[in-house]
Structure formats: C-alpha cells, structure tokens
Amino acid sequence: MADTQSQDAIALLKEDHRKVEELFKEFESASGDGRKEKLAKQICLELSVHAQIEEEIFYPACEGVVDEDLLKESYVEHDAAKVLIAEIEAAGGESDEFFDAKVKVLSEEIEHHVEEEEKRETGVFSQARKGDLDMDALGEQLAARKQQLLEEFKARGVPTPELTTMGEVSV
Numbered sequence: 001m002a003d004t005q006s007q008d009a010i011a012l013l014k015e016d017h018r019k020v021e022e023l024f025k026e027f028e029s030a031s032g033d034g035r036k037e038k039l040a041k042q043i044c045l046e047l048s049v050h051a052q053i054e055e056e057i058f059y060p061a062c063e064g065v066v067d068e069d070l071l072k073e074s075y076v077e078h079d080a081a082k083v084l085i086a087e088i089e090a091a092g093g094e095s096d097e098f099f100d101a102k103v104k105v106l107s108e109e110i111e112h113h114v115e116e117e118e119k120r121e122t123g124v125f126s127q128a129r130k131g132d133l134d135m136d137a138l139g140e141q142l143a144a145r146k147q148q149l150l151e152e153f154k155a156r157g158v159p160t161p162e163l164t165t166m167g168e169v170s171v
C-alpha cells in the first residue's frame, strides 16, 4: 500500500503484522546463509520500527482504554523480543550456530504477541476499538513516525533496542 494513503491505526499495525509473518515464512524456506541473513535483517528492521511506533504512539493512546495488565504484558513481550532482535542483529548468520534457532524463537514470540494484540473481543486492538480513540488521527501519526524511523534505521542500521520494562539485572 502506498505510504501516502491514509490508514486507520489498527489497519496499519495489522498490515505490519502480516508483513512480518510473511518474512518469517520466507526465512523458514530460504536456503543459503546470505539470503537468510538478509531476511533476518529485514525482520529485525520491521519489528524494531513496529515496536517503537506502538510504544511511542499506540500503547500510550490505549492507556485507560485497554486493560492495564494486558498493556503491561505487551511492553514486556516487546522487551523479550528486543533481546532476541539485538542478538540476531549482532550474531550475523553463519558464524552463529544458534542463528536459525534464534529467528525461530523470535517468530514464536511474535506469533504469541500478535495473537494477544489481535484476539477477538479481548485483544488489545479489540479493546482499543471499543474506546473513544481517533483511529484515523492515530493512523496518520503512526504512518509518519514509521516512515521516519524506517529511513533512519535503513541509513544508520537498527540501533541497539532500549528496553522499556527490564533493567533489574544485566545478563
């Protein structure tokens, strides 16, 4: 979809989910380390941008509308994914015997997280829909920030993720 087209916030976020699912599928069937590395890099880029726009714009807008515990879980799930993303970014394919396993586990974590967001009736998106949020305005904000971050990360690489909920221990 063209970036200029205006999109409802939830439609935009769901489209991101579908895109990443597609990339994970491609990764599974890809052969050759070069191809896998390239796909893994793209997955990390897409997920980093997606998590950041949700945390900067969408989740804060959901406060007071979406169940607090569910939102907290979402932040923690993002952080868990960020740890693997940082690992995958740093590992760089063939040299890491756990590379494929890390991408696989990341895909499983994301599958679970996406389910929590998209679950009918009780998911984050469903609950947000029932609230009084301006999804068109939010969609515009998300799209603009997404574009900005994509350009930034493509130019400078995906930065080391910042954890939002974890900091008690350093491992």
Ligand SMILES: [Fe+2]
Residues within 6 Å of the ligand: 013, 017, 050, 054, 114, 117
């Ligand atoms: Fe999401």
Ligand SMILES: [Fe+2]
Residues within 6 Å of the ligand: 051, 054, 074, 078, 113, 117
């Ligand atoms: Fe999320």
